[in-house]
Amino acid sequence: MKRMRTASRTSQVERIIIPTPFLVGDVNVYLISGDVNILIDTGPDTPEAKQALLQGLRGRGLETEDIDLLILTHHHPDHIGLAGMFTGKTKTAGHPLLKPWLEKNEGLYEHIEAFFRPFFKRHGMDEEVIEQIVRQQERYREFVQPAEMTDELEETVQTPMLPGWTIIETPGHASTHISLLREEDGLLVAGDHVIKHISSNAIIEAPASAGAERPKTLLDYRQSLKKCAGTALIFSGHGDMITNPRTLIEKRLTAQLQKADMFLSKLEQPMTVAELTKTVYGTMFKKQPDLTFSETLGHLDLLAQQGRVSVWIDGNKAVYESLQL
Structure with a gap:
């Protein structure tokens, strides 16, 4: 039987900067490399973003087929747009509510x-x-390739490929938002949940199903911020890393x-x-x-x-x- 490969608990986390056509500017995607290669987010579906992503991977000796797991933090186009490049080559994981967004349902x-x-x-x-x-x-939807989601990630779900990491549901900026916490050193890969230079918008959303109550996104966002106040270092979806999470979160x-x-x-x-x-x-x-x-x-x-x-x-x-x- 083939042994499933996993990332080591101290795997390196590297940032790849991807251009976007949006006001928010460049987006950060992250490569967790070790025994396995895990990519977090992709950038939007534009020729410039695709070139930057491929160059970022190739600069580390990788092609798209070398990615063992693609994790998507939330459904916004600057984070999932190029996920279709990996369909059929690797597993793609995200929050259960992400699936219809990824499929462009x-x-x-x-x-x-x-x-x-x-x-x-x-x-x-x-x-x-x-x-x-x-x-x-x-x-906005034009910046997303349709893609297949193979795995669902919630707080109760362990990621066998990522031992030592915990999935944290962080709704507010998006109902589909998840963050990844490395328990050993308190490193949080946070997508757009916390950004150093700007406050993330708690964007209003439709309820998940007809007749359900509208999500109160700012209230959800405040609770999600409090969940992450004890982290030691945050890698954000935009801008620089955050070295003082508690101070910034309290400020927000x-x-x-x-x-x-x-x-x-x-x-x-x-x-x-x-x-x-x-x-x-x-x-x-x-x-x-x-x-x-x-x-x-x-x-x-x-x-x-x-x-x-x-x-x-x-x-x-x-x-x-x-x-x-």
């Missing part, structure tokens, strides 16, 4: 659009802006509370989410309506959790009101 896209069109309208978004967001989501959590206070101060009268977003972000709302709307709704969710706002239905619109005395 049309049913998933229809479910998302069916949720968001009435959702945005109920929260005060104009029809032309809704159409803008839907078209933008479609364009405090900044979210302060931002919630700011949103509350702007809620001088009952408003929809879209109205409050326009009040706070002005012209930035026109450029990035989806992200600014997400920021506003997330902090309203936080204020609601704190008992500082209420939401009620006025006709066919959801309206938020400050409970601040």
Whole structure:
């Protein structure tokens, strides 16, 4: 019987920098090399990204077929776009919710659009802006090759190829998000969960199934941040490594509370989410309506959790009101 190869507990973790066409800039993918070769994330499906990934592997004496396991941290195009290069050559693993994203399942896209069109309208978004967001989501999908996912990873699942590593579910930035913790030294490969130079967006998402409750992504993100505060070193999906995770995470959590206070101060009268977003972000709302709307709704969710706002239905619109005395 052939013995399954595994990475050693002290396997080297190397960064390969991949260009993207997105505002976030370059994305980091990571190669864990040892007795086996494990790649974490891929970059988007562009000629430039493909060239950079192949050059990064070949600079280490590897081809795509030499990768024993591809692990994907979450479903965003700059992290999974080139996974199709590895289909049929290696195992591909990720969170169970990642599978339809990786397969580019049309049913998933229809479910998302069916949720968001009435959702945005109920929260005060104009029809032309809704159409803008839907078209933008479609364009993002063009940066993903369809690929096959062979293995599901959750916190309860061990990765036999990676002894000494633990899967941590870190939803918030994405419902599909996982991070990998090396128990021996507290090294966390964190995807977009924690980034040194910018705060990750807790992007609103449709529920996993029709009729389910909408994920409150900022609240999920705060819990996920707290889970990782005790790590020693973080390798992020963008930018430099984080050598002081606890300090940065505490800074992020405090900044979210302060931002919630700011949103509350702007809620001088009952408003929809879209109205409050326009009040706070002005012209930035026109450029990035989806992200600014997400920021506003997330902090309203936080204020609601704190008992500082209420939401009620006025006709066919959801309206938020400050409970601040």
